[in-house]
Amino acid sequence: MSKMDTVRFFQVKPAIHYGIGAISEIGENNFERVCIVTDEGMVKFGLLKMVTDVLDAKGIKYHVFSDVEPDPSTEIVEKGLTHILMEKPDALIALGGGSSIDSAKAIIYYCYHFKEMFFGKEYIKKPYFIALPTTAGTGSEVTEYAVITDKKNNTKIPLTDTLMMPDAAILDPKLIESVPAGATAATGMDVLTHAIESYVSTSNNPFSRCYSAKAAELVFKSLYKCYKDGHDLEAKASMQIASCMAGIAFNSGGLGITHSLAHAIGAQWHIPHGLANAIVMPYVVAFNGRNERADYLYSRLLHSMGRLIDDGKTAPETFVRMIFELSASMNIPLTLKEKGIEAADYQGARDTILKKAMADVCTTTNPVQPTIEELGAVLDMVYGGCHS
Ligand SMILES: NC(=O)c1ccc[n+]([C@@H]2O[C@H](COP(=O)([O-])OP(=O)(O)OC[C@H]3O[C@@H](n4cnc5c(N)ncnc54)[C@H](O)[C@@H]3O)[C@@H](O)[C@H]2O)c1
Ligand SMILES: [Zn+2]
Incomplete structure (x- = not known):
């Protein structure tokens, strides 16, 4: 049809x-x-x-x-x-x-x-x-x-x-203007998550994609500037518009399993919403990117943002690098372990987080419907990194 x-x-x-x-x-x-x-x-x-x-x-x-x-x-x-x-x-x-x-x-x-x-x-x-x-x-x-x-x-x-x-x-x-640097970084990564997830979601549409792409472009242009200089009002205005556009995009296009996992992780360890998203997002992009349709959407998003795919890499791999670099430049931990969550604490909460994330409404619009085992493998990487 x-x-x-x-x-x-x-x-x-x-x-x-x-x-x-x-x-x-x-x-x-x-x-x-x-x-x-x-x-x-x-x-x-x-x-x-x-x-x-x-x-x-x-x-x-x-x-x-x-x-x-x-x-x-x-x-x-x-x-x-x-x-x-x-x-x-x-x-x-x-x-x-x-x-x-x-x-x-x-x-x-x-x-x-x-x-x-x-x-x-x-x-x-x-x-x-x-x-x-x-x-x-x-x-x-x-x-x-x-x-x-x-x-x-x-x-x-x-x-x-x-x-x-x-x-x-x-x-x-x-x-x-008064938002502290750490909160600027975390909330800005929430914007990026809204933009990327809504672009590749199963409910994306020509209107939402337009807002998602512009929002993602503005985040890569302005977020680091806001983090470095809290009084850069031009960069801050740009992030405000990005945030609003990403909101319009996901209100119609929906989100994905970065948010499902971040909701459960945030509730478990009281990690701010944007920070939880920032830690989870690259591992979800890598997971979704193995799907042909999602891979195509990530490459279209890069193209709409005026970015090239890294030499010898795929579009999802390029995004993973870009997200890790942006996070690292703003001192955002790249795993839950780096965030200070103990291994025993993680193992104790793992099943609860997975059950909540599977049931989260955002999972329904993720480009790939994960099994609980697949989501578990993603979560293990969110905890310990690519080599856990
Ligand atoms: N409704 C939605 O569409 C939607 C989407 C994503 C997240 N959320 C929810 O939003 C909440 C997170 O919101 P948030 O990330 O904006 O943070 P927040 O509203 O929880 O604020 C975090 C802290 O920053 C401080 N703060 C806020 N603005 C400030 C400023 N200008 N100067 C100095 N300090 C300031 C606040 O006082 C607070 O202590 C979560 O509950 C999350 O689940 C909702
Ligand atoms: Zn969010």
Whole structure:
């Protein structure tokens, strides 16, 4: 059957305001009461003040919920939900990295479904939802996904609903200027993982591939510059756009087993999401690359990025080298062992990680459906490197 026989859907939803000064957009609506969902880091780094200064200047009232923690838990979302139910804001602003934006999304999701138990849909008014990402990053500002952690079972819970898609995304490079170098590296590698996985996924399409390729190109051009000089706002603006584009790409194209393994590894050892992806990704590219169709897609991606395949090598091998080099240049460990995970600890968690990764929704769109034994072989390399 030709692909043209299937009707598919692609949409870019949020209005995107970008560039230095874009933050002032939040004052351009006649909001009466705003709720800001954020974390303590945003208070400490003065980013919350940048937002409240704009609201104060416009005389807009606001309430701040700043209890979000990295990898937000169901308990944090529950707490945020009571704030929203009491405050009844006409706009909700998520200020922070993926953790704050995902928390705000989950709050909207549960708030809406809670109200649905008592009222008809026509009586439920969703607050206008603005996402201000402070990392470049998850791309959460343009996706309908949120990841919440069930701390009791060390498991990440993915939520998907168009309800959670922001109405507006504001990309102001000033908001990511204060990100420390290590977090810049990790979150930037998350962008690269979104770009590469969505390009080769089984749900990739002409629209998503276009965004994936541009995002990957921008990461190789700008991420190291951001890592070296946190005040290089041109490079930071470029990474913000890459992050947003990669988000648009995977929202439609899906992801793959780098994310499946990274979700389980991140939950097991509390390794930041981007860092887990950076460690896992090259081994997954090598695994997928043995498949003819995936190999072809990796070579098309390199071509779209204006890159050549290394002499005497394949496209996946070229990507593996490029990813290892980029990671090493930013002091990212190349294996879990290098990250400091003990062998006994790894062996103890291996089965749990594999089971969770096999069941992860991202596995369904990986270009190759792995058996648990194959995924185990990939995971062993993620732990100990190519010679483990
Ligand atoms: N919804 C999606 O589509 C999606 C996609 C990928 C990942 N995620 C989720 O996003 C979360 C990770 O988000 P993240 O990587 O953006 O990190 P994060 O939001 O967890 O933030 C990490 C740390 O960086 C700090 N920080 C953030 N911005 C800063 C800034 N400008 N200056 C100084 N410090 C700053 C935060 O205060 C926090 O302590 C994970 O829970 C992951 O599962 C969601
Ligand atoms: Zn990710």
